[in-house]
Amino acid sequence: MGKVYTIHDIAIRLDISKSTVSRALRNHPDVSKETKELVFEMAKKLNYQKNILASNLASKNTNLIGVVIPEIARQHFFAQALSGIQKVAKEKGYIVMVCQSNEELQEEINQVNALVNSRVAGILISLSKETDSYEHLQFAIDRNIPVVLFDRGADEMELSQVTVDDYKGAYDVTKHLIHQGYTNPAHLCGPMSLSISQKRYNGFIDALKDAGLSASNAHVYQCDNLSLDAKDATERLLSLKKRPDAVFCMSDYIAIQVLKVLKDKGIRVPEDIALAGFAGDPITDLMDPTITTVEQPAFEIGVQACRRVIMEAESEDRETLGVINKVLPTKVIERDSTLRV
Structure with a gap:
């Protein structure tokens, strides 16, 4: 078997750094077209074959970006x-690996490990909604792997974060309800272990x-299990002697579950109870009535987070x-579920 040539061999022959060779082979935009052509020509001449496993083990940076979502x-x-993440990764010559924590801390730990x-880059x-400790993130940082949080941040960690202004989004949509004449709004919040739940709750309270x-x-009810808790919380609201005249939900998914319960019980929206969500999910514009929501720039969050990492x-x-700590703006989308004729 002949000699197995490496990036180091290509770098020596072209008198450039190994990092430049690595970036050229990944078609990184920061490397000039002329340099890329020289690198690819030399790689072909040496019959260079990238060994991904060996590359991952030998280098602190690979072409892999790991993503963990709930x-x-x-x-x-x-x-x-x-x-958004995939778009930037492709432009920069990286490959994306996606993992799900299923809202479980232990699964999140397993995926990060x-x-x-x-040896992701x-x-x-x-x-996850259960995450209340961050040793697994520190584990990555200690091994020279940068970690960037997106959507759901953590003030306890000194990490780059890309989020939206959850507080102002909640404040603005609650203010919208009040301007429409609703004086007794309720809030179905998410798990208070999440910073986004805390900020949306605080925005709601401060607007009042x-x-x-x-x-x-x-009236504030916590929904840890989404549809199950949303159903129970809605029935509790309806059983009150003085029912709320509006409900602001921490997420669009919760709002959709609330709408289902209200319609099943013959409660008119917004005539009897107004309803608003948070996320900007397109399905809210297909419901009957269409649901007022707080739009988040999800694609841009992915773009900004990937660029940073x-x-x-x-x-x-x-x-x-x-x-x-990048905080992107939100926008209230006013629809039929809150608008009074």
């Missing part, structure tokens, strides 16, 4: 975010206070680069 099913947001052992993660409405008497992965001085 779930894809029922989540238009994550599907759009992944599209597997990605670390695969970086990890993008949206935390600023409008001079009683925040202490507002690649920047950190390719940085030779990550400490000086520091971390960023």
